[in-house]
Amino acid sequence: MTDKNNLIVYCEFDEGKVADVSLELLTKGRALADRLGVKLEALVIGDNLKGIEEQIFPYGADVVYKVEDKRLFPYTSNPHASVLINLFKEIKPQICLMGATCIGRDLGPRVSSCLHSGLTADCTALEIGDHKDAKTGKEYTDLLFQIRPAFGGNIVATIVNPECRPQMATVREGVMKKEVRDPNYKGEVIDLDPNKYVKDDDFIVEIIDRHIEKSKINIKNSPIIVAGGYGMGSKEGFDMLYKLADTLGAEVGASRAAVDAGFAEHERQIGQTGVTVRPKLYIACGISGQIQHIAGMQESSIIISINNDPNAPINTIADYVINGNVEDVVPKLIKYYKKNSK
């Protein structure tokens, strides 16, 4: 029998704005719900939720559940987990998607543990498909295929949850594309009574202090990225990349190896365990191109690789390969850009 239960997206928000990752998941969720012939639902938990649905409906949500209580913002684990657990027991979604953020990765496991439902972290693709269990021969139709890299990005695994519901998955910001379905799309708002879903005992972890700053580094939306790898040698080695980025109006990114070595901040990390980017131009400097890095930038429109190793794996996916030392090439790029641009 086909599962006609709905698909729900847990939406994060801050300062009255729904998080990009949640909008990306609503976009993906809409496509999956269409494929399954079910409704797309959204769940928002917090305080000051008035009108928040207006940001969600354009992405194709048919229902927005709102649970409002001033104690529900900022996020803490137990109260939000209780809302999801109790609501899911009631509405029985077949799929639940959430961002692979500090919140989603804290909340998802707690909920999945209580509901004994499978959870797959950091999916890079989500599809609907059929599955036959190799051992029992039992066939399942329209399961959620949760596709994720594993083993440090060396392999890609397709995970299914044949028996347990909801099928839960987290996805990192930037992995899915955000796209308005219809600016005039309208659904239903359902306000839920927080007291029905959360107990006072759930509020056991107290937030004493909180400093959240909007990141100044905005790699994801930069049309041009100059990225450095371990081959840059040092934090100082990255200086020339900042110069090139300044000249081109670009943002500086880094490979995991460069970040682990302390050459660049963690927020600059591009790849499966960092940010996924799709810029117009990607200049890879001294990056060998481990799978986990390539997965996070391969959709860039134009890729230039500067490397003194002509066999660097990244060269196979580059549009332009410059054989040479980064220290020689980067100053030339700066020089000739200044000379030729108006």
Add this chain to the structure above:
Amino acid sequence: MSLNIIVLAKQVPDTRNVGKDAMKEDGTINRAALPAIFNPEDLNALEQALQLKDANPGSTVTVLTMGLPRAAEIVREAMYRGADGGIVLTDRPFGGADTLATSYSLAQAVKKFGNYDIILGGRQAIDGDTAQVGPQIAEKLGIPQVTYAEEILDLSDGHVTVKRRLEHGVEVVKAPLPCVVTVNGTAAECRPRNAQRVMKYKYAASPSEKANLPEDKQALLEARPFLNIKEWNAAFVEADPAQIGLPGSPTKVKAVENVVFTAKENLVLNDDDTAIENLIKDLIANHTIG
């Protein structure tokens, strides 16, 4: 106040160099075929535990790990750095577990261990990068969780105060004990091995290891109880067979593929001035830059 501290640790394959042969046909990992290391963030967790022990004399730090019998190696490593002892949860039926079956098994072991004040573990393991086991154990034990911890600021009056490192900032939270705290790689690095402790614990062994030791070393283990690393199986922790290993895992691996990227046709340039100026001119002409 003396504390009973549990550190959750995992022996992980070094994921920097693995190929497809490292996977079994059912899509699970063939751990026996790979070099194994102490999961890096579990070392950060161990350091936080040892700092709590330093500040609270009389405390004990016990490492709990699930895996193959050879995971006793990381218990010993932790003992060299300051842990008092450890438990290897190992049994064939635990094999092939996803995060949920893993956390159920570990939670059973924690229940068997009994009296504990705080459980620390790394945020995530480098072989799966899921960060799920910590919160799932907390849920199974019915206690709160604090994830993404960077530093334990205070532990007193039955509460722990923790600085959390989040995507765009920090948060300081206070949670009642007992609770689970998962520690980030940005936390303090683990202290190195202590030479005296290496001397003291170098013959520490689990029952499986002991069986392969010469008689004099076996006698040493019998004479010195602190050298005995515990080894627990599924029956001992009263694990429900339906909730462990592959049968206890709601997620199933449908397929595993090696990652192959489609190669593009590319233009190879030298680093001479003409080539680079022409490239810049092209990029400006097609509005990629400028």
